[in-house]
Amino acid sequence: MQTKNTTHNARMIFARNLKEFRSKNRLSQEELADMAGLHRTYVGSVERGERNISIDNIERLASALKINIKELLNDE
Template sequence: MSENNELDIKQRFGKAVRRRRRELDLSQEQLAEQAGLHRTYISNLERGELNPSLETIEKLANALNISIPALFINYSVQVEHQQHKDS
């Protein structure tokens, strides 16, 4: 896996968390409190700057009242059969 693909998944995951958080009308601070994380961690995560552990993904999914698979599928974290071609 290339470094660009790794960054892409972090950015896609961050956007998924942000979209779900906003659907629930939660602030970053509220989500952080419910997930047992720091607000700045949520901010950095939503910007795609962090690579969360599986334990953190589980905490976030629980705080967002959604299953991990639903978070990935419903918010387009996973990209199926995507091929990158250099121009």
């Protein structure tokens, strides 16, 4: 069973990695959102760790960034 703290940590790892991959690709939040079929404000809130993102949207973002989903959850 995951504790709230563990869930929060996973969310923040995802948020950090998403922002890092987006920045490496020199994409704005709006550009990434358009590529993934999401709204810009949604991507911003995900990057701030405010959203409990669905697996479907994780897949959309990974696909837009041309990376494997697991890279967005990697804590290295």
